[in-house]
Amino acid sequence: MEEIAETNRAAGMxxxxxxxxxxxxxxxxxxxxxxxxKPDRIRAYLELVEKARGVEAxxxxxxxxxxxxxxxxxxxxLPATS
Numbered sequence: 044m045e046e047i048a049e050t051n052r053a054a055g056m057x058x059x060x061x062x063x064x065x066x067x068x069x070x071x072x073x074x075x076x077x078x079x080x081k082p083d084r085i086r087a088y089l090e091l092v093e094k095a096r097g098v099e100a101x102x103x104x105x106x107x108x109x110x111x112x113x114x115x116x117x118x119x120x121l122p123a124t125s
Contacts, residue, residue, distance in 0.1 A: 078109075
């Protein structure tokens with residue numbers, strides 16, 4: 044856990060404490076995972092999310108992952124779905 048906190052601090056990310064059983068925590072974990080993938084995998088996953096949870100959920104995940112991707116990778120934006 045300390046390693047993650049240190050990585051977040053190094054990336055300039057705000058450290059915050061979340062209840063690990065909350066929806067906010069689940070969404071943050073999912074966004075971190077998605078942000079770590081290659082663009083083709085991200086695109087495919089976001090399409091699945093859109094079909095299963097709707098356009099709004101896919102957009103919210105895409106934006107959260109894009110924010111993390113930019114902070115951690117300091118690189119180009121994530122691809123858009125569709």
